[in-house]
Amino acid sequence: MTDNLIKICGLSTEETVQAALDAGADMIGLVFFPKSPRHVGLSEACKLADMARGKADIVALTVNMDLDGLSRINELVAPDWFQFHGSETPEACAAAKVMYKKKIMKAVAISEAADLEQAVFYSIVCDRILFDAKPPEDSDVPGGNGVSFDWTLLKGLDLAKPFMLSGGLNASNVAEAIALSGTTAIDASSGIEREKGVKDSELIRAFVATARSAQVVSGE
Numbered sequence: 001m002t003d004n005l006i007k008i009c010g011l012s013t014e015e016t017v018q019a020a021l022d023a024g025a026d027m028i029g030l031v032f033f034p035k036s037p038r039h040v041g042l043s044e045a046c047k048l049a050d051m052a053r054g055k056a057d058i059v060a061l062t063v064n065m066d067l068d069g070l071s072r073i074n075e076l077v078a079p080d081w082f083q084f085h086g087s088e089t090p091e092a093c094a095a096a097k098v099m100y101k102k103k104i105m106k107a108v109a110i111s112e113a114a115d116l117e118q119a120v121f122y123s124i125v126c127d128r129i130l131f132d133a134k135p136p137e138d139s140d141v142p143g144g145n146g147v148s149f150d151w152t153l154l155k156g157l158d159l160a161k162p163f164m165l166s167g168g169l170n171a172s173n174v175a176e177a178i179a180l181s182g183t184t185a186i187d188a189s190s191g192i193e194r195e196k197g198v199k200d201s202e203l204i205r206a207f208v209a210t211a212r213s214a215q216v217v218s219g220e
């Protein structure tokens, strides 16, 4: 039985970071994107990262950020991962990996099977692919929109690197998402919030617990 990998994204308070750690999340995501309701400033991010260091992997999420910004996050927050959620090219991902010596996760937006093709190139240079739903047309942000895509598109997908499923996951649908996609690496943000951008410790606990037990069922 392989262990499941659970990322809790868009944490912005000490209480909810602690809830994610206590629940046993493997990765915590900090969003550095001012348009996002989950955006954290550098000093707050340092505090949250220090709480998680050594207990869960720290993922710094950016969207088309310039090198100055990435370097500041790298030096001050010292994340384990950078998650690129914009239109960063495979070359830019590869350069960041060499420059910062951190693991790189690239988000790939999916609405139909043809969208999977670009993941092939990213999987050569990145450490993990994060499949997310394409954002609604009226959205200001490329992720964290609480929308799902057809999970069966991922079934049997063979990439050079592992992938993670995200988009509209919550405690009620994560077991089905794992079963239909065939992945046990999952990420959630909106589905563990009581209102947009406000994480809920109880919802975090329920999500992690359900995702863990879903992994046992899917591994049988």
Ligand SMILES: O=C(O)c1ccccc1NCC(=O)[C@H](O)[C@H](O)COP(=O)(O)O
Pocket: 009, 010, 029, 031, 033, 036, 037, 038, 061, 063, 085, 132, 141, 142, 143, 144, 145, 146, 147, 166, 167, 168, 169, 187, 188, 189, 190, 191
């Ligand atoms: O969460 C955000 O606000 C965000 C803003 C800009 C780019 C990416 C963002 N989130 C990326 C994530 O990793 C989310 O967890 C992923 O998109 C799933 O979100 P949700 O559908 O809300 O669970």
